Amino acid sequence: xxxxxxxxxxxxxxxxxxxxxxxxxxxxxxxxxxxxxxxxxxxxxxxxxxxxxxxxxxxxxxxxxxxxxxxxxxxxxxxxxxxxxxxxxxxxxxxxxxxxxxxxxxxxxxxxxxxxxxxxxxxxxxxxxxxxxxxxxxxxxxxxxxxxxxxxxxxxxxxxxxxxxxxxxxxxxxxxxxxxxxxxxxxxxxxxxxxxxxxxxxxxxxxxxxxxxxxxxxxxxxxxxxxxxxxxxxxxxxxxxxxxxxxxxxxxxxxxxxxxxxxxxxxxxxxxxxxxxxxxxxxxxxxxxxxxxxxxxxxxxxxxxxxxxxxxxxxxxxxxxxxxxxxxxxxxxxxxxxxxxxxxxxxxxxxxxxxxxxxxxxxxxxxxxxxxxxxxxxxxxxxxxxxxxxxxxxxxxxxxxxxxxxxxxxxxxxxxxxxxxxxxxxxxxxxxxxxxxxxxxxxxxxxxxxxxxxxxxxxxxxxxxxxxxxxxxxxxxxxxxxxxxxxxxxxxxxxxxxxxxxxxxxxxxxxxxxxxxxxxxxxxxxxxxxxxxxxxxxxxxxxxxxxxxxxxxxxxxxxxxxxxxxxxxxxxxxxxxxxxxxxxxxxxxxxxxxxxxxxxxxxxxxxxxxxxxxxxxxxxxxxxxxxxxxxxxxxxxxxxxxxxxxxxxxxxxxxxxxxxxxxxxxxxxxxxxxxxxxxxxxxxxxxxxxxxxxxxxxxxxxxxxxxxxxxxxxxxxxxxxxxxxxxxxxxxxxxxxxxxxxxxxxxxxxxxxxxxxxxxxxxxxxxxxxxxxxxxxxxxxxxxxxxxxxxxxxxxxxxxxxxxxxxxxxxxxxxxxxxxxxxxxxxxxxxxxxxxxxxxxxxxxxxxxxxxxxxxxxxxxxxxxxxxxxxxxxxxxxxxx
Numbered sequence: 001x002x003x004x005x006x007x008x009x010x011x012x013x014x015x016x017x018x019x020x021x022x023x024x025x026x027x028x029x030x031x032x033x034x035x036x037x038x039x040x041x042x043x044x045x046x047x048x049x050x051x052x053x054x055x056x057x058x059x060x061x062x063x064x065x066x067x068x069x070x071x072x073x074x075x076x077x078x079x080x081x082x083x084x085x086x087x088x089x090x091x092x093x094x095x096x097x098x099x100x101x102x103x104x105x106x107x108x109x110x111x112x113x114x115x116x117x118x119x120x121x122x123x124x125x126x127x128x129x130x131x132x133x134x135x136x137x138x139x140x141x142x143x144x145x146x147x148x149x150x151x152x153x154x155x156x157x158x159x160x161x162x163x164x165x166x167x168x169x170x171x172x173x174x175x176x177x178x179x180x181x182x183x184x185x186x187x188x189x190x191x192x193x194x195x196x197x198x199x200x201x202x203x204x205x206x207x208x209x210x211x212x213x214x215x216x217x218x219x220x221x222x223x224x225x226x227x228x229x230x231x232x233x234x235x236x237x238x239x240x241x242x243x244x245x246x247x248x249x250x251x252x253x254x255x256x257x258x259x260x261x262x263x264x265x266x267x268x269x270x271x272x273x274x275x276x277x278x279x280x281x282x283x284x285x286x287x288x289x290x291x292x293x294x295x296x297x298x299x300x301x302x303x304x305x306x307x308x309x310x311x312x313x314x315x316x317x318x319x320x321x322x323x324x325x326x327x328x329x330x331x332x333x334x335x336x337x338x339x340x341x342x343x344x345x346x347x348x349x350x351x352x353x354x355x356x357x358x359x360x361x362x363x364x365x366x367x368x369x370x371x372x373x374x375x376x377x378x379x380x381x382x383x384x385x386x387x388x389x390x391x392x393x394x395x396x397x398x399x400x401x402x403x404x405x406x407x408x409x410x411x412x413x414x415x416x417x418x419x420x421x422x423x424x425x426x427x428x429x430x431x432x433x434x435x436x437x438x439x440x441x442x443x444x445x446x447x448x449x450x451x452x453x454x455x456x457x458x459x460x461x462x463x464x465x466x467x468x469x470x471x472x473x474x475x476x477x478x479x480x481x482x483x484x485x486x487x488x489x490x491x492x493x494x495x496x497x498x499x500x501x502x503x504x505x506x507x508x509x510x511x512x513x514x515x516x517x518x519x520x521x522x523x524x525x526x527x528x529x530x531x532x533x534x535x536x537x538x539x540x541x542x543x544x545x546x547x548x549x550x551x552x553x554x555x556x557x558x559x560x561x562x563x564x565x566x567x568x569x570x571x572x573x574x575x576x577x578x579x580x581x582x583x584x585x586x587x588x589x590x591x592x593x594x595x596x597x598x599x600x601x602x603x604x605x606x607x608x609x610x611x612x613x614x615x616x617x618x619x620x621x622x623x624x625x626x627x628x629x630x631x632x633x634x635x636x637x638x639x640x641x642x643x644x645x646x647x648x649x650x651x652x653x654x655x656x657x658x659x660x661x662x663x664x665x666x667x668x669x670x671x672x673x674x675x676x677x678x679x680x681x682x683x684x685x686x687x688x689x690x691x692x693x694x695x696x697x698x699x700x701x702x703x704x705x706x707x708x709x710x711x712x713x714x715x716x717x718x719x720x721x722x723x724x725x726x727x728x729x730x731x732x733x734x735x736x737x738x739x740x741x742x743x744x745x746x747x748x749x750x751x752x753x754x755x756x757x758x759x760x761x762x763x764x765x766x767x768x769x770x771x772x773x774x775x776x777x778x779x780x781x782x783x784x785x786x787x788x789x790x791x792x793x794x795x796x797x798x799x800x801x802x803x804x805x806x807x808x809x810x811x812x813x814x815x816x817x818x819x820x821x822x823x824x825x826x827x828x829x830x831x832x833x834x835x836x837x838x839x840x841x842x843x844x845x846x847x848x849x850x851x852x853x854x855x856x857x858x859x860x861x862x863x864x865x866x867x868x869x870x871x872x873x874x875x876x877x878x879x880x881x
Contacts, residue, residue, distance in 0.1 A: 004235045004249045007118070008064055008338065011093045011229070014113050015062035020095060023057075025066045025339070027290035028089075029299070037299040038068035038287070042094035042228050043205075049098050050168045050207060050224060053526025057650060059100040064231065065092045066286055066339070070302050077306070077403065080279050081272040081313075084196065084236075084243035088306060089283035091231035099222035103136055104143060106204050106225045110175060111144040114202070118238055124178045126150045126191050126198070130159040130171030136206070140173070158192050161205045161226075166213055168220065172205040177237060199237065202229040243267065245275050249334065253278040256330045261317035273313040280310035281327050288349045289341050291585065291644075293693050294356045305401040307356050311364055312404060320365065322357040325350040347581045348599045352695040355601065360399055367398030371405070375412050384413075388420015395421075454529035458490035458501065459628065459673060462552040469507070469548050470528075482517070482535040489529050490552045493522045496644065497587030498564055498672040502556050505531060506549040519550075556591045557673065562681045562703040563594035565626055565674045566616065568658060569684070570596050570699065571642065572666040573615035577608055584644060585696050589672065593687070593702050600697045609689055616684040619658070619665050623679030627657045633669075641667040683707045754789060762797040762806075769804065770873060773880050775826060776804030779872035781865055783810055787817050787856060794819040794854060805831070805880065807840065807872040809865045816844040816865050818857040827852045831879055839875050843868040 012022050026045035030036040036044065042065040048054040070077050070088045079086035097106070107127075114120050127146060129136045131153045140151045153159075162169035176191045176198050189195035207224040209217040232244040239247050245254065246267060254274045258265045265274040287303055288294075294304040307324070314323055328350045336343045374390045386409055394400040406416050457464050466486035484505055494500040500522040507515045517533040524530070531550075567587055574582045578600055586597035604612070636655045643649065649669060656674055658665040665678075675681060685707040692698040702710050722728060727735040761782075769776040778797060784790040790808060797806040798821040805826065809818040820837040833855035837848040846859025 002235075002239045004231060004247060005338070007235050007238060008091070008093065008231055010117055011113065012062055012064065014109075014117055015060075015095045018060070018109065020060040020062040021058035023061055023063045025064055028066045028068050028286050029290045029292050037302060038070065039065065040067050040069045041065070042067070042092040042096075043226050046096060046098075046226070047163070048526060050163065050226075051526075055527075056098040059098050061096040061098075063094060064338070065094060066290075067092050068283055068287060070283070070306065077309075078407075081270075081276040084245065084270075085199070085230075085233050087232060087244070087279050087282075089279065089286055093229040093231055093234075094227050095225070096227070097225035099224060102208075102223045102225060103139055103206055106206070106227065107136065107139050107173065108143040110202060110204055110227070111146065114175060118234070120177060120237070123147060126152060126176040126178065128152045128154050128159055128174045128176065128191060130173075131155055133159075133171040133173070133206075136171065136173050152191055154192055161203075161207075162211055166211045168207050168224070169209050169211045169217070170205060170207040172203055174200050174204070175202040176200050179237070183242070199233060201234055201237065203227060243270065245270070245278065250275075250278045252330050252334050253281055253327055256327055257317070260323055260326060261314075261319050263317045273316045276313045277310050277317075277324070277327075280306050281324055281331060284310070284324070284353060285328055285331050285342065285346075285349050286339075288352050289339075289345045293352065293585075293696060295693060304356070305403065307353070308360050308364075308399065308401060309404055309407070311357050311360055312368075312408075315364065315368065320361070322354050322361060324357055325354040328353065345583065348583060348695065351599075351601045355695055363398040367394055367400055370394065370398065371400075371408060375409075375414065378414060385415045385417050388417035388422070389424055391416050391418075391421040392424035395425075452485060452487060453527040454486060455488045456490075456492070456529065457488055458492050458552060458557075462490050462503075462554055462557060464488050464490045464550045466548045466550065467546070469545050471507075471545070482533040484517075484531045484533055484548065485525075485528050486531070486548050486550065489522075489531070489550055491519060491522045491529065491531060491550060492552075492557075492673055493524045493529055496589075496670060496672050497567070498560060498589040499591075501552045501560075503550070503552040505533060506551075507545045508547050508549065510544055510546045559591040559704050559706065560589060561673050561675050563591070563701075564589045564670075564672045565656075565658070565678065566620075566681055566684050566701065566703045567594055567596050568656060568666045568668050568670070568674075569616045569619045569678065569681075570594075570612070570701065571598070571668065572619075572658075573612045574598055574600075574699075576615060577612050578604060584642070586692075592706065593700060596699045596701070597692050597696050598699070599695060601695050603691070603697070604689060609686055613684065613686050620678050620681045620684060622660070622665075623677050624658050624660050624665055625677055626674045627659070628674070629655045629657055631655060636667070636669060639667055641669050643669045683711075685710055754792065758789075758793045758796040759800070762793060762800045765797060766800045769801070772804070772873070772877050774803075775823075775880055776801055777807070777873060777876050778804070779807040779869045779876075781810055781869055782808050784812060784817075787812055787819075787858075790817060790819050791854065791856065794821040797821055798823055798853070805833075805836065805876050807836075807869065807876070809844075809868050811862055811865065814862075816846070816859045816862050818844060818848065818865075818868060820850075820855050820857075822853055824853065826880065829881075836876060836879055840868045840872060843871065 016022050026039055028039045030039050030044060039045070042063065046056070049056045066089070068089050077088060080088055114125065115122050122145065125146065127140050127150060129140070129151065137151055140146055141148050159172050159174065160169070161172045179197055179199060181197065184195045184197035186195065189197045191198045205226040207226055208220055210220050211217055232247065232249055235247045235249060236244045241247060244250065254265050257274050257277050265271045283306055284303060292299050292303055294300055294307055310324060328346050332342045332346045371394060374386055378386055391402065391405050394405050395402060402421060409416050452468065452470060466488045468487035470485040472483045491501040491503065492498065502521065503519045505517050505519055517535055519531045520534050521532045522529055567589060571584055581599065583599045584596065585599050588595040630652060633649050633651055633653045636653050641655050653669050654671055655667055656670045657667050658678060682704045685702045686699055687702055687710065688700040690698050722732040725732050725735050765778050765780055768780070769778045778801065782790065782793060784793060790810065790812070794806060794808055797808065801823055803823050803825050806821040807818070809816065818837060818840060820833040820840070822831050822833045832852045834850055834852065837850065837855040837857045841848045841857030841859060843861070843864035844857060844859025845861035845864060846857055848855055848857025850856050
């Protein structure tokens with residue numbers, strides 16, 4: 001057993017035979033967990049089960065989880081390439097028990113899988129346990145035939161796991177393998193010593209305590225098992241190779257890089273660029289597939305850093321054109337069977353990578369040249385540190401992240417003045433730090449732990465009554481904020497782009513007193529829906545409450561439903577008009593308007609937008625039924641139902657079908673609220689279409705009464721426009737075109753007159769010319785409405801001079817501008833207008849550029865105009881030899 005596919009399948013089959021439900025990997029973009037940028041461990045998606053907020057779908061589960069570790073304490077970015085087994089993206093094989101089996105079975109099965117299925121040599125395996133976990137130690141010796149001397153005790157750092165400072169935690173037991181002295185001959189090398197000879201393969205975590213704020217460990221009411229085994233490492237060991245990069249998970253990509261670049265991969269010494277590109281491609285592809293996009297903040301900035309790091313290593317292989325997108329099909333061939341989302345979205349991923357790399361490539365080579373110059377200057381001074389301001393320049397002007405410059409500096413044997421860089425960043429948004437500032441939202445200070453399950457009835461009714469109620473209050477920003485949780489509610493919690501409902505809650509006491517409050521929004525804690533209440537200065541009534549009457553505002557919900565159903569129709573129309581590559585990439589669905597982000601790499605034409613709008617309105621006029629259907633996810637997928645990027649779905653899903661007996665308009669997995677028939681929407685109008693990000697377009701649209709009001713407003717503007725043009729009874733567009741044509745004609749006449757005037761004025765100026773080495777110089781302050789006119793004056797002056805240099809300067813829109821012209825004979829002799837304008841531009845406290853015969857400069861120092869005119873003679877003399 002040597003291939004990663006065989007190893008992965010063997011793991012999942014092993015645990016399936018032992019009663020485990022095999023679940024799909026969660027997306028690498030965490031859902032509902034703002035504390036994480038990326039899914040970095042197999043347990044992330046099961047956190048609500050450990051916290052008791054949700055009931056697991058099964059007590060025994062196994063999976064392979066896509067993981068990314070590039071931020072926070074799990075940051076392996078700098079190890080990627082030099083290390084044989086650290087990666088930004090990896091697969092974590094895991095089996096889980098939620099209150100079912102515990103240490104005995106976890107240890108026994110792990111040993112059985114490792115030694116009988118994977119057939120690893122027993123005498124080479126070691127088990128580590130927590131120093132006080134005698135139970136695990138005895139089980140290793142009694143339920144397995146491991147060498148008892150290979151059961152080792154370690155402290156909290158190595159063998160105790162916790163979710164955080166407080167909460168679920170417990171001891172863990174790790175399985176390590178001794179790969180032999182060829183990996184490290186140091187006699188001191190041993191387990192947990194950091195030696196590459198002893199490799200950790202599997203971690204078995206026994207979650208049995210609840211850590212208290214005072215450090216006390218309280219036994220949990222139920223005991224859980226959480227395990228994680230790195231597929232890349234196990235494949236490495238079973239394949240008999242020395243590095244993860246030599247396995248079939250990386251080699252197809254590495255060989256494709258070698259073919260693209262013409263530089264073969266070497267394992268010893270390892271070719272770091274090939275390794276980094278292969279690793280970073282996997283990370284980027286899986287992240288973009290699951291809905292992330294490179295950007296300037298948060299996880300987007302992390303991805304942008306990784307992409308730019310890969311592009312820079314491409315330069316080491318002489319790959320100067322965008323190349324990452326060409327490698328995506330290789331990854332799809334390697335891992336697409338296990339992760340079908342790669343096949344579905346590979347075109348989108350390739351386009352995003354191409355656009356990002358192309359954008360960065362425009363400045364990368366120039367930035368590398370600048371970096372080389374900086375290194376030379378540092379070495380000339382005999383220094384060993386690159387100044388912080390130079391590092392910031394590379395970041396600000398060429399998009400080089402700090403860690404990329406640090407990497408390049410280390411390769412040159414230099415360090416980076418990070419304090420100086422941080423100082424230069426003080427006045428700008430620190431995007432690098434923004435990546436680590438995700439924080440969990442407060443649970444409103446309530447006595448709500450997520451264990452009161454709320455039944456949502458809002459699909460069928462806007463009213464409900466509840467007899468189980470929790471009320472709470474917390475001080476927030478100087479006011480009293482109040483909350484109500486109930487066992488049943490018609491209020492929708494913001495999800496899938498649809499905003500939370502608003503409305504009212506009436507709390508009724510046993511004596512018949514009622515207290516009515518405005519619901520401003522909702523949130524969800526575990527399985528409990530919590531309503532935020534505007535209780536005013538009096539606060540929330542906290543007496544004996546018998547029941548709560550909940551009412552959703554129809555003025556808020558009904559237009560929201562129009563907009564939500566319209567997004568489904570819009571999605572279908574986009575795919576029909578622009579192509580099947582279009583996928584939803586985000587949305588806002590509220591009562592006021594809808595916003596729909598979609599994957600596409602060019603602005604749709606006016607005709608395409610008109611066709612999209614027409615198709616949506618045809619579906620509305622068709623008055624098709626909108627039918628929610630609950631079904632197994634595989635059945636929905638077989639029907640072609642669309643799913644959201646990065647969304648995690650269970651075995652049963654809710655599919656919204658818009659269809660009649662003759663045709664299917666749309667099928668999407670969706671938990672939102674919709675109209676009964678498309679005709680309820682009334683009308684759909686696209687208000688704007690813009691770019692949202694690289695490879696992402698955005699449509700802003702209206703439906704129902706809002707669309708009608710918008711159309712009336714537009715009609716009134718057209719009427720007013722027609723009246724102003726005086727085109728009643730005729731086509732206002734034709735009349736406008738005639739006006740514009742006349743304006744162009746008059747503009748040409750004006751330009752001609754200006755040119756004649758400039759020629760005359762410049763001829764008059766030549767009378768003031770001074771002689772400079774058999775040539776002439778005219779330097780004068782002039783008045784011009786804009787720089788283009790000043791350049792025209794310069795052209796006229798050059799023609800009038802015959803042989804010489806002209807310097808014109810003046811204020812344009814309150815700022816100093818300058819034009820320098822040089823006649824052709826002097827240009828041939830090497831006199832350059834650019835050099836002259838740059839020197840004189842210093843008087844304006846600015847800079848300039850252009851061509852040898854005409855150059856311009858701008859600045860911010862108006863008084864410098866007169867200084868520049870006075871100094872022109874001495875400056876020009878220095879250039880006219």
